[in-house]
Amino acid sequence: MVRRSRPTADPLDARSLAILRAVIEEYVVTATPVGSQALVERYRLGVSSATVRAILADLEDAGLLTHPHTSAGRIPTDAGYRFYVEALAEAAPLPAVEQLMIRHQFGQVEHASEHWFRLAATTLASVTGSAGLATAAKPDAARVRRIDLVGLQDRLSSLILVLREGTIKQQLIVLDRSVDQADLTRIVNQLNAELVGETAMEIEARLPALAAADAINSAADTGASTDSDSRLQLAALLYRVAERIARTMAEFDAAAVEEVYSDGLLNVMDAPEFAQSEKLRRIFGALENRLVLGELLRIVAGSGRIHVFIGHENPTVEMREVSLILAPYGQPGRAVGVVGVLGPTRMAYRHAIGTVGFVSGLMNELVDHLYA
Amino acid sequence: MVRRSRPTADPLDARSLAILRAVIEEYVVTATPVGSQALVERYRLGVSSATVRAILADLEDAGLLTHPHTSAGRIPTDAGYRFYVEALAEAAPLPAVEQLMIRHQFGQVEHASEHWFRLAATTLASVTGSAGLATAAKPDAARVRRIDLVGLQDRLSSLILVLREGTIKQQLIVLDRSVDQADLTRIVNQLNAELVGETAMEIEARLPALAAADAINSAADTGASTDSDSRLQLAALLYRVAERIARTMAEFDAAAVEEVYSDGLLNVMDAPEFAQSEKLRRIFGALENRLVLGELLRIVAGSGRIHVFIGHENPTVEMREVSLILAPYGQPGRAVGVVGVLGPTRMAYRHAIGTVGFVSGLMNELVDHLYA
């Protein structure tokens, strides 16, 4: 009774904590409300079910547990999970064997960095049994590493833009008139000479200078096109390409999230809480919507630590029934991405946090290697 | 009675056809079994419900309709839909307004061909209300259009391989020792001189010749590295890069489907026949599995016409409860991709076929423009 009226701010005694923990870990496995009797049977609590019932009632008063109806067992609230994650659940490190296997898999695709993100999502999905998420590492402001123009046909060519972080952008450019590869090469050389290392804004600022008709001169003096008319046209093309480069990079910079790789959404579908596909639809819808994830990822990317969003803690309404565990990777200021896991709030947090931590560490190593 | 014992091969009279058509079109809209009374009320058939019942029984004998239980209305069988698609449903051309809107959208992303496929899937999804699918145009055997090596840092460089069909492949190459950009450029020039236009197999065949230590000579004579030791090392690197190019292209050729873009899977989830998510899971699983789709797409890609797979007609078990409408686009022999729609067998076939036809035609135009 006295316990009953205790303010919820009181620290919980060790036995209460043990029981809270038992309820959560039992519920995570069984997905059915946990009763007092089940607890005394399966955990060596050393007290009777009646005592456990009293404690469960306390934990419910404290807002950490609830029960769906009078004669059902207890299930954790979001606050209960939060308490568990903060105070009770040290992250479970991934077993060495699994670590090795994952490293091995990344070794297999090492030469194709675009596959890292996909593999990260797949790995997280299969190891945690939830859905895995990953975004490519993306810089605050992209910088040019290399520009190339490849003639596709008479009056169509392809601009290939390599950014310093490894991303490649391709754009078609329709030419006003036929331009041979030698002239394209001349333009490319000049663009590379002028623009490598620049950001979208810096290129923008240089555009007026490039617009000057004689800008092409320094490149043209090695070449064959001597008539000033074609020289003028080349200068115009160079300007157009530079403009396109600036715009493409600006768009890239503006996109909150370039692309979200996900895998194992089926795992989430399997969870009994999503048996009626209604809830699921909203979640899938939110995932298809880049903005929702972009918002979340932005929060995480800046922080440098693992974030756990439990149910209603999620900033977006659609995600109120799931939990997200997200961790950034990469080099702050250069390029940052996020990896993580999405699952029902009833999730094996210890294991999931450990796994996300390991994978983000691994991605860190890979990115470090790239920018040594 | 006489009608009852008629062999199913008999051609159906016009009235039976009209009723079959009415049943299908009604069922597609309502998703509930269609009864004789509903038919006479909603379609001007000019006969009583009893007569309609007799005809429905005939159509059922012919295998075109069925009913879930004695006192339920009729629903079409897969054979019924097949008959409808073949004999009753001329494709409904897309309204001019919608055509214009779609063209406009494609115009917006025209300069970034990678987005075409995504947009095709999105468009198909939103116009048909089913799930939209698209694959990038993929050649039988890729050919090199351009090779580039970009130094990322001291002993790491990135191989950028542009294929003639516009696909770009990126691979990381770890160098044994530091190589400056000038040397990389020399290698790139030689590789471009030797390998542009070649297929994976042709490059493979040339590897022995490239392995000869003096292969780099023709490029080296313009340059600065004179000592034969570094020349040897460059030759070795050139060989490694060429080998990597061959392998990357061979892998690209081998993959049945590079990537399947899909959109609007949520639309399918909304269909009442998939209210219990069990069926859906299998379908989603099949979609995640590239092989299943690869199999289908290969059938379609060769044919040059729109394919309709209805329910059990699908070659893969998982797809037995859905229909697929797929059409190839591109240039046979050069690069072919597939666009299409996935939905419940209860699908608005006329509209879907018309839409898929339009989008595949549009993609054809775009690809033609690329290879004029």
Place this chain on the structure above:
DNA sequence: GGTTAGCACTCTACACACGAGAGTGCTAAC
């Protein structure tokens, strides 16, 4: 002979009742 009204029949869907079982909260005794 094809068509139709009438009718018996079948099956589903829904509502309702009922009992078993699980789990609780309270109380009195230890």
Place this chain on the structure above:
DNA sequence: GTTAGCACTCTCGTGTGTAGAGTGCTAACC
């Protein structure tokens, strides 16, 4: 402070009854 006992509550599965939809058959009709 802990525990056994007990009344109470609520869910869930099962069984029953009924309304409604739709069928197939038959006899009458045009």
